[in-house]
Amino acid sequence: MRIRVNPDKCQGHSRCIGLAPDLFDVDDYGLSSVKVDIVPEHLKQAARLAVDNCPEYAIEIVEE
Amino acid sequence: MTTNPVSEWATDFDVLDPAYVKDPFPIWDQLRSSCPIAHTTRRGRTWLPTRYEDVNSIAHDIAHFSSSDVGVIPFQPPDGEEIDESEDPLEYGLPPISADPPLHTWTRRLILPWFSHRRVSSYIPMTRSICEMLLSRFSSSGHADAAVDYAQQIPVRVIAHILGVPEEMSDTFTGWVRDVLEFAENPEKRSDTNGALVQFFLDQLELRKKEPGDDLISSLLQTEIEGEPVGDGIILGMLVLLLIAGVDTTWSSIGSSLWHLATNPEDRKRLVTEPEIMPLAIEELLRAYSPVTMARVVTEDVKYQGCPMQAGDKVLLSFSAANRDPEAFEEPETVDLGRKHNRHLAFGAGIHRCAGSNLARMELQVAVEEWLKVIPEFRLSNPDEVTWAGGQVRGPRILPVKF
Numbered sequence: 471m472r473i474r475v476n477p478d479k480c481q482g483h484s485r486c487i488g489l490a491p492d493l494f495d496v497d498d499y500g501l502s503s504v505k506v507d508i509v510p511e512h513l514k515q516a517a518r519l520a521v522d523n524c525p526e527y528a529i530e531i532v533e534e
Numbered sequence: 535m536t537t538n539p540v541s542e543w544a545t546d547f548d549v550l551d552p553a554y555v556k557d558p559f560p561i562w563d564q565l566r567s568s569c570p571i572a573h574t575t576r577r578g579r580t581w582l583p584t585r586y587e588d589v590n591s592i593a594h595d596i597a598h599f600s601s602s603d604v605g606v607i608p609f610q611p612p613d614g615e616e617i618d619e620s621e622d623p624l625e626y627g628l629p630p631i632s633a634d635p636p637l638h639t640w641t642r643r644l645i646l647p648w649f650s651h652r653r654v655s656s657y658i659p660m661t662r663s664i665c666e667m668l669l670s671r672f673s674s675s676g677h678a679d680a681a682v683d684y685a686q687q688i689p690v691r692v693i694a695h696i697l698g699v700p701e702e703m704s705d706t707f708t709g710w711v712r713d714v715l716e717f718a719e720n721p722e723k724r725s726d727t728n729g730a731l732v733q734f735f736l737d738q739l740e741l742r743k744k745e746p747g748d749d750l751i752s753s754l755l756q757t758e759i760e761g762e763p764v765g766d767g768i769i770l771g772m773l774v775l776l777l778i779a780g781v782d783t784t785w786s787s788i789g790s791s792l793w794h795l796a797t798n799p800e801d802r803k804r805l806v807t808e809p810e811i812m813p814l815a816i817e818e819l820l821r822a823y824s825p826v827t828m829a830r831v832v833t834e835d836v837k838y839q840g841c842p843m844q845a846g847d848k849v850l851l852s853f854s855a856a857n858r859d860p861e862a863f864e865e866p867e868t869v870d871l872g873r874k875h876n877r878h879l880a881f882g883a884g885i886h887r888c889a890g891s892n893l894a895r896m897e898l899q900v901a902v903e904e905w906l907k908v909i910p911e912f913r914l915s916n917p918d919e920v921t922w923a924g925g926q927v928r929g930p931r932i933l934p935v936k937f
């Protein structure tokens with residue numbers, strides 16, 4: 471599984487890093503980025519949770 | 535000012551109507567299924583969208599909906615007083631909340647690092663000790679006002695610490711914030727308070743210029759934008775905003791959450807026995823009891839979802855109503871502390887997303903955790919004594935509990 475954050479949509483709600491701190495980094499200005507290339511098996515559920523809770527629909531699943 | 539009670543919510547609503555302040559939920563439900571964008575001419579032409587989709591799309595449409603006046607209750611100067619705008623120390627408003635780009639963009643960037651996810655973690659020990667200190671004042675007495683003695687006391691102390699202003703000013707700050715937000719209908723109060731707030735921060739600016747410290751105010755004074763200092767007028771607006779935006783809102787959320795736990799013993803037990811759900815529970819409490827409504831000003835005549843909006847009309851963005859929309863949330867009226875799909879808008883959406891949301895969340899979580907550690911079992915002393923404030927910010931103001 472691969473995920474990405476669309477920087478044009480992300481507004482820094484930080485819901486992603488709260489739900490999946492091992493997958494996301496949020497910078498000083500609130501912009502989130504994915505810090506792994508491939509989502510490890512045990513974090514797939516956390517990744518989906520982040521996707522489902524981002525108010526800006528900024529997190530995309532690039533590859534299941 | 536007393537107003538006539540509302541009978542037609544779709545065409546003549548009033549967000550200060552006692553029924554709306556006390557229990558807005560059935561009103562939003564009724565509007566959503568009959569006339570999802572309500573209208574009124576009380577206090578000027580104003581629209582009230584109640585669906586998630588409309589609130590969300592208007593919050594993102596900054597071209598048609600300006601933040602030039604975000605107050606839900608319009609400010610009317612006291613009788614006989616004229617406002618001379620050129621003399622107004624707040625000539626730039628309260629950026630970034632009252633600004634559109636470009637002023638919005640760079641003023642927002644100046645404050646974001648102070649409330650970043652990382653920075654906020656460093657405020658946790660300070661927040662915890664504030665909560666412990668407050669609890670120790672009443673934990674052995676068997677009763678307390680969870681709003682006045684606890685919720686109200688926390689955010690004001692935290693923001694005082696970050697701004698580097700004396701914590702002993704807390705009660706004064708609390709009074710100022712309530713005058714501006716809750717007693718907005720009383721023009722004298724609002725006007726006197728604005729004056730006092732502005733003078734306080736002007737003095738603080740002078741103080742920091744002489745003796746800079748390791749705090750937000752000093753840092754703003756030292757910042758340069760393209761080689762120029764930021765300007766005292768803009769800094770002043772930002773400081774007034776940080777005090778107003780961070781206090782009433784967060785204390786309302788803490789208060790509503792404690793009200794929920796006092797009235798729902800099974801949820802209270804669940805949080806005590808399953809502390810790992812705390813982060814999800816906090817988001818759910820934010821969704822279900824979202825405190826904030828913000829206003830926008832229509833920039834040009836536009837037909838929005840069939841509603842003939844005119845330039846200058848106000849639109850009230852009730853993030854609280856959006857968060858109760860059954861189209862966006864399964865069983866929105868049920869508070870499910872383990873809710874997994876929760877794209878709530880308690881902190882707004884789009885470019886004005888609450889700049890303090892990391893801080894607010896942290897404060898709410900720490901406040902609930904510390905309370906439950908010391909007082910795991912509690913209930914309302916008398917439900918009839920509970921009072922709620924509404925308008926721009928909704929939350930309990932008197933909340934007596936016993937334990």
Ligand code: HEM
Pocket residue numbers: 593601604630631632642645649693775776777779780781783784785787824825826828829853879880881882883885886887888889890891893894895
């Ligand atoms: C539970 C507590 C809070 C809630 C529910 C809340 C809610 C909101 C909302 C809905 C907005 C968007 C306004 C708009 O769209 O016009 C906002 C903006 C803002 N909030 Fe909060 N807030 C809370 C706590 C705080 C705290 C603790 C601070 C910081 C001290 C803060 C600072 C701000 C600032 C600076 C803005 C303006 C952002 C901008 O316009 O770019 N808020 N807040």
Ligand code: SF4
Pocket residue numbers: 475479480481482483484485486487496500501502523524525526527528529
């Ligand atoms: S939750 Fe969405 S908007 Fe918020 S920081 Fe993460 S990706 Fe960005």
